[in-house]
Amino acid sequence: MVSSTGHQQIDDRQQEGTSVVETQMRSGNGKALKLMRKVRSGRLRLPITLSVVLMSLNIALMVFWIVLAAQIYWWTALTIGTVVFALILVGLTFYLILTIKEVRLSQRQSDFIDSVTHELKTPIASLKLYLETLQLHSLSDEKRGEFYETMKVELERLDHLISQLLEVKRLDALGMESDPEDIALEPLIRHCARVECNRRHLEVDQIFEFDFEPTVIHTRRILLEMIFRNVIDNAIKYGSAQPRILVQVRLSKGGRVITRIMDNGEGVDPEIRKDIFKIFYRGESELERRKTGTGLGLYIVKTLVHLLGGKVTVHDRLDESGSVFAIDLPGSAES
Numbered sequence: 001m002v003s004s005t006g007h008q009q010i011d012d013r014q015q016e017g018t019s020v021v022e023t024q025m026r027s028g029n030g031k032a033l034k035l036m037r038k039v040r041s042g043r044l045r046l047p048i049t050l051s052v053v054l055m056s057l058n059i060a061l062m063v064f065w066i067v068l069a070a071q072i073y074w075w076t077a078l079t080i081g082t083v084v085f086a087l088i089l090v091g092l093t094f095y096l097i098l099t100i101k102e103v104r105l106s107q108r109q110s111d112f113i114d115s116v117t118h119e120l121k122t123p124i125a126s127l128k129l130y131l132e133t134l135q136l137h138s139l140s141d142e143k144r145g146e147f148y149e150t151m152k153v154e155l156e157r158l159d160h161l162i163s164q165l166l167e168v169k170r171l172d173a174l175g176m177e178s179d180p181e182d183i184a185l186e187p188l189i190r191h192c193a194r195v196e197c198n199r200r201h202l203e204v205d206q207i208f209e210f211d212f213e214p215t216v217i218h219t220r221r222i223l224l225e226m227i228f229r230n231v232i233d234n235a236i237k238y239g240s241a242q243p244r245i246l247v248q249v250r251l252s253k254g255g256r257v258i259t260r261i262m263d264n265g266e267g268v269d270p271e272i273r274k275d276i277f278k279i280f281y282r283g284e285s286e287l288e289r290r291k292t293g294t295g296l297g298l299y300i301v302k303t304l305v306h307l308l309g310g311k312v313t314v315h316d317r318l319d320e321s322g323s324v325f326a327i328d329l330p331g332s333a334e335s
Contacts, residue, residue: 051096123154186212192228211248214334215257227304230297235263257331264322277302
């Protein structure tokens with residue numbers, strides 16, 4: 001057993017260890033961020049400059065060819081040459097677009113690696129610190145229980161990350177080992193909300209408000225669970241300091257079930273609303289992020305929703321600040 005002074009020393013050591021980890025990460029972040037920006041700028045500048053120069057040269061040659069051929073009445077040559085120059089210009093434009101897309105994908109992959117590295121190192125560093133403390137100090141049963149609970153949370157965080165990485169790898173074949181069935185949406189969404197709240201040690205009743213019309217969707221259960229767990233996880237993560245989430249399910253005409261998950265966060269910038277569903281995309285720099293994550297959750301949502309013949313969109317709430325994620329899936333009224 002240790003005294004209260006000993007407990008205080010342990011707490012101080014925990015905070016100091018956490019601070020050391022954060023300080024070490026932040027100390028390199030400034031330089032790394034500047035270097036990353038320079039590298040990314042260089043990657044885009046070269047193909048853009050080269051493409052612009054080649055396009056300008058192509059246009060100049062095309063104009064010269066048109067003027068020259070028109071003066072000496074080479075109408076056949078003029079037509080063929082103009083078409084060839086136009087095709088070259090189209091090809092260069094297409095090359096530029098593809099290059100920019102590839103560079104941006106490479107940037108998102110780099111951000112993803114940074115993010116996954118951070119997401120792995122943080123809980124591992126925390127687990128190492130708690131294990132060292134347990135080895136070096138004699139703790140009370142209460143304090144030891146607190147440590148075990150914290151370590152369990154960190155392990156669950158690692159498990160969630162690894163599960164997401166594995167899910168992305170097998171999205172196309174996910175759930176194929178089971179047969180589709182009629183799934184009532186209300187109990188499934190309540191289950192997903194409860195799982196995500198338990199993972200964060202939150203109370204469902206304090207976070208969620210539900211407004212359901214009885215509906216069913218004919219599909220594989222695992223697909224719906226992954227869709228709604230990821231959207232609910234996103235709503236909790238990007239809600240306010242005290243998140244409040246409204247889940248509304250409505251049956252629309254034409255056999256469509258519309259599920260709206262509304263948070264009370266800052267909302268999503270209209271300029272990036274399409275980008276947030278891209279793989280590896282994060283709305284802010286990985287080195288300056290305020291929220292944990294890998295940029296996989298919403299990509300999984302969009303992929304699975306499309307696989308089920310639906311669509312997912314995001315817009316602002318009308319009654320207060322926050323975002324609304326609307327998931328439109330084929331379904332029917334619950335009989």
